[in-house]
Amino acid sequence: xxxxxxxxxxxxxxxxxxxxxxxxxxxxxxxxxxxxxxxxxxxxxxxxxxxxxxxxxxxxxxxxxxxxxxxx
Numbered sequence: 919x920x921x922x923x924x925x926x927x928x929x930x931x932x933x934x935x936x937x938x939x940x941x942x943x944x945x946x947x948x949x950x951x952x953x954x955x956x957x958x959x960x961x962x963x964x965x966x967x968x969x970x971x972x973x974x975x976x977x978x979x980x981x982x983x984x985x986x987x988x989x990x
Contacts (some may be wrong), residue, residue, distance in 0.1 A: 919965060920966050922958070922959070923962050933956050
């Protein structure tokens with residue numbers, strides 16, 4: 919998780935600038951894939967930056983389950 923975070927962190931702004939060039943509903947496949955990487959970065963940023971662990975400390979089985987795919 920930390921390895922992915924550290925690889926993405928310096929590239930997030932450029933990735934978002936690239937994705938912002940077209941409306942969200944008209945993203946080409948490469949931009950959709952890039953946006954998925956950015957969203958994954960967002961999901962791992964809190965465990966890496968705040969908890970320094972992949973799970974919430976002292977919270978038992980707290981999880982986040984995605985029940986539908988993102989719509990772009």
